Amino acid sequence: xWEYSDTVKEHFFNPRNAGAVKDANATGEVGSISCGDAxxxxxxxxxxxxxxxxxxxxxxxxGSAIASSSALTEMxxxxxxxxxxxxxxxxxxxxxxxxxxxxxxxxxxxxxxLAAAIADFRGEEWHDDHEEGALIxxxxxxxxxxxxxxxxxxxxxxxxxxxxxxxxxxGCATCHEGIENVxxxxxxxxxxxxxxxxxxxxxxxxxxxxxxxxxxIEQVLESLRPMLQRDHGDVELVDVDGNVIYVNxxxxxxxxxxAGATLGGIQQQLIEAxxxxxxxxxxxxxxxxxxxxx
Amino acid sequence: xxxxxxxxxxxxxxxxxxxxxxxxFFTEQYGNPSSMHGFGDKVGRALRQARVQVQTLLGAAHxxxxxxxxxxxxxxxxxxLSALQAYPERREIITTTVEHPAVLTLCQHLEQSExxxxxxxxxxxxxxxxxxxYRAALSPRVAVVSVMWANNETGTLFPVREMAELxxxxxxxxxxxxxxxxxxxxxxxxxxxxxxxxxSGHKLHAAKxxxxxxxxxxxxxxxxxxxxxxxxxxxxxxxxxAGIVGLGVAAELVxxxxxxxNTVVCRLRDRLEQGIIAQVPNCFVTGDPHNRxxxxxxxxxxxxxxxxxxxxxxxxxxxxxxxxACTSGSLEPSHVMxxxxxxxxxxxxxxxxxxxxxxxxxxxxxxxxxxxxxxxxLRKLSPYWDGNSNGPVRDPQxxxxxxxx
Numbered sequence: 175x176w177e178y179s180d181t182v183k184e185h186f187f188n189p190r191n192a193g194a195v196k197d198a199n200a201t202g203e204v205g206s207i208s209c210g211d212a213x214x215x216x217x218x219x220x221x222x223x224x225x226x227x228x229x230x231x232x233x234x235x236x237g238s239a240i241a242s243s244s245a246l247t248e249m250x251x252x253x254x255x256x257x258x259x260x261x262x263x264x265x266x267x268x269x270x271x272x273x274x275x276x277x278x279x280x281x282x283x284x285x286x287x288l289a290a291a292i293a294d295f296r297g298e299e300w301h302d303d304h305e306e307g308a309l310i311x312x313x314x315x316x317x318x319x320x321x322x323x324x325x326x327x328x329x330x331x332x333x334x335x336x337x338x339x340x341x342x343x344x345g346c347a348t349c350h351e352g353i354e355n356v357x358x359x360x361x362x363x364x365x366x367x368x369x370x371x372x373x374x375x376x377x378x379x380x381x382x383x384x385x386x387x388x389x390x391i392e393q394v395l396e397s398l399r400p401m402l403q404r405d406h407g408d409v410e411l412v413d414v415d416g417n418v419i420y421v422n423x424x425x426x427x428x429x430x431x432x433a434g435a436t437l438g439g440i441q442q443q444l445i446e447a448x449x450x451x452x453x454x455x456x457x458x459x460x461x462x463x464x465x466x467x468x
Numbered sequence: 469x470x471x472x473x474x475x476x477x478x479x480x481x482x483x484x485x486x487x488x489x490x491x492x493f494f495t496e497q498y499g500n501p502s503s504m505h506g507f508g509d510k511v512g513r514a515l516r517q518a519r520v521q522v523q524t525l526l527g528a529a530h531x532x533x534x535x536x537x538x539x540x541x542x543x544x545x546x547x548x549l550s551a552l553q554a555y556p557e558r559r560e561i562i563t564t565t566v567e568h569p570a571v572l573t574l575c576q577h578l579e580q581s582e583x584x585x586x587x588x589x590x591x592x593x594x595x596x597x598x599x600x601x602y603r604a605a606l607s608p609r610v611a612v613v614s615v616m617w618a619n620n621e622t623g624t625l626f627p628v629r630e631m632a633e634l635x636x637x638x639x640x641x642x643x644x645x646x647x648x649x650x651x652x653x654x655x656x657x658x659x660x661x662x663x664x665x666x667x668s669g670h671k672l673h674a675a676k677x678x679x680x681x682x683x684x685x686x687x688x689x690x691x692x693x694x695x696x697x698x699x700x701x702x703x704x705x706x707x708x709x710a711g712i713v714g715l716g717v718a719a720e721l722v723x724x725x726x727x728x729x730n731t732v733v734c735r736l737r738d739r740l741e742q743g744i745i746a747q748v749p750n751c752f753v754t755g756d757p758h759n760r761x762x763x764x765x766x767x768x769x770x771x772x773x774x775x776x777x778x779x780x781x782x783x784x785x786x787x788x789x790x791x792x793a794c795t796s797g798s799l800e801p802s803h804v805m806x807x808x809x810x811x812x813x814x815x816x817x818x819x820x821x822x823x824x825x826x827x828x829x830x831x832x833x834x835x836x837x838x839x840x841x842x843x844x845x846l847r848k849l850s851p852y853w854d855g856n857s858n859g860p861v862r863d864p865q866x867x868x869x870x871x872x873x
Contacts, residue, residue: 183779186776186779187780187783189849192848192849193848193849193855203851203868203869203870203871204870204871205870206870207812207813207816207870208800208801208812209793209800210773210774210792210793210794210801210812210816211773211794212851212868212870213851213870214851214868214870231849232849232850232851232868233849233850233851234771234772234773234813234816234850234851234852234868235773235776235794236773236774236775236776236792236794237775237776237779237794238794239773239776239794240776240849277794290871300871302871
């Protein structure tokens with residue numbers, strides 16, 4: 175069963191703004207019936223101020239598709255169209271306290287329905303640049319279509335190169351066969367094998383002192399840094415509290431829609447390097463957690 | 469109120485008598501059956517008894533035709549790969565489009581990586597095979613036919629007895645994945661031409677981690693696991709003694725309950741199905757309702773999605789399963805529903821209710837009461853549903869045609 179956050183469940187069991195808005199003047203219809211998720215978003219926009227007065231959704235889809243739709247309508251009400259357009263799919267996922275990697279496409283669908291509805295209001299034609307394939311890398315949420323595109327565009331030949339360009343395969347490494355298959359499909363011959371990861375030395379559980387633990391965490395972050403810096407981002411360790419590790423994603427990582435997936439990948443690497451379960455949390459949430467929030 | 473378990477094609481509750489029979493094999497009877505001392509000897513005897521109990525359930529001619537494995541998937545892989553190794557000059561396989569992934573994924577792999585030609589027999593809208601297409605595919609180039617006895621999603625039965633006869637006259641080995649059929653309908657293998665059969669313990673109230681490969685005496689065979697002499701060298705590795713002993717007891721119990729399962733439980737299934745269909749508009753039974761397992765009902769609820777149905781059922785304390793894409797983490801709904809050409813708007817909304825001998829009439833009444841409001845609640849959210857007429861919108865595919873569909 176999926177691990178849905180309480181907020182996802184709450185929005186699924188008690189969806190807000192279900193149904194079409196009466197006298198809507200903006201409609202966006204996106205999704206894929208073959209994949210089993212599709213959404214019609216209707217908005218009532220004040221033509222003078224371009225403020226979204228009402229929002230409603232009709233969704234054919236799973237629990238997280240319905241929850242993402244419900245969250246989206248709550249988020250956009252009262253916003254101007256300009257403000258609404260700044261909402262990223264990660265914002266929708268964050269509003270729901272996260273979505274499983276396999277379900278991030280539900281938040282993407284929400285983001286696209288919004289763009290389509292606003293284009294409809296403005297009398298523009300909306301084109302989606304969305305291509306979706308089977309999810310290959312669960313740690314970083316990278317699908318086959320994305321890998322294929324990047325492999326072709328950059329003439330990539332090995333798993334290591336794919337990891338460097340897309341992050342796919344850089345976490346738990348269980349998807350390497352899947353990446354190899356994509357490479358074989360494109361280039362014919364089997365790709366070069368991936369080097370054995372040196373960062374993910376598995377250590378027996380519980381054998382580390384606090385200092386050793388923190389050093390090891392820093393080592394892992396250090397080894398991931400080049401990958402993030404290639405995308406003009408970076409990561410810094412802020413604090414370690416029991417099994418919660420607080421980090422700051424900085425540079426281009428700030429506000430990047432892949433930030434959640436990146437944290438997931440870092441977490442996976444740390445779990446393997448430390449041989450224990452840890453949670454990687456943005457430092458911005460330290461106060462919330464300290465106050466007993468969430 | 470206790471939760472209702474209607475997902476017995478996924479796995480079953482281990483019978484208490486099975487658990488009781490297994491427990492001593494963790495504590496007192498921990499010997500290795502291969503050992504030359506009293507600790508091992510008693511365990512060896514218990515395995516022999518279990519082998520006879522499984523033989524009886526399958527109606528096999530000899531107890532030595534029973535090979536214990538770790539699961540149904542291992543049995544399927546062993547059977548198919550054995551046939552390919554035993555007949556290396558034969559480069560074709562016949563199977564169906566609706567097999568369990570345990571067979572289908574292996575066949576696809578053999579096709580893509582090993583260069584085998586695989587004939588995937590198609591099914592019609594009721595999930596039935598075309599035997600003429602099967603006859604046409606049979607040839608001396610085929611190493612093995614692997615066809616499931618009963619489909620796990622719809623319960624539809626395939627004519628494996630007849631198909632095995634046809635394979636035998638063509639000189640081709642016949643394997644059947646009977647993971648869903650075993651224990652639910654009589655098999656009587658000695659009266660058939662079936663060469664190999666797979667069974668899984670946890671589908672018939674034994675524990676997880678134990679399976680069976682039936683190997684007809686004289687069938688050319690190559691083991692998957694080589695090593696010790698366990699299972700007469702046909703499956704090396706120390707036996708899962710507790711699991712095997714439990715499976716023996718479970719096989720005996722399931723045989724005692726066979727008539728009950730095909731009468732009382734079957735009627736409960738029918739009552740559930742009719743109760744739901746009478747109350748919920750735009751839903752239908754998938755598969756072949758006239759030729760299926762007595763415990764399985766698969767209903768497609770149009771214009772809503774299965775995972776959402778399951779989440780609401782779960783909240784109401786009802787466990788079932790679905791063929792939607794989302795429940796499997798894939799991008800396509802169940803390959804079984806697609807093979808039957810069920811439209812996407814219905815295939816994503818399929819829900820399977822699968823019974824066991826533990827289910828009751830009271831539970832059926834509760835489910836029949838719970839399902840209609842759940843479907844109505846989700847349809848209220850659906851872009852394909854018109855709340856005013858309480859029916860689908862006119863011309864649904866036109867009325868809602870999202871981009872990149």
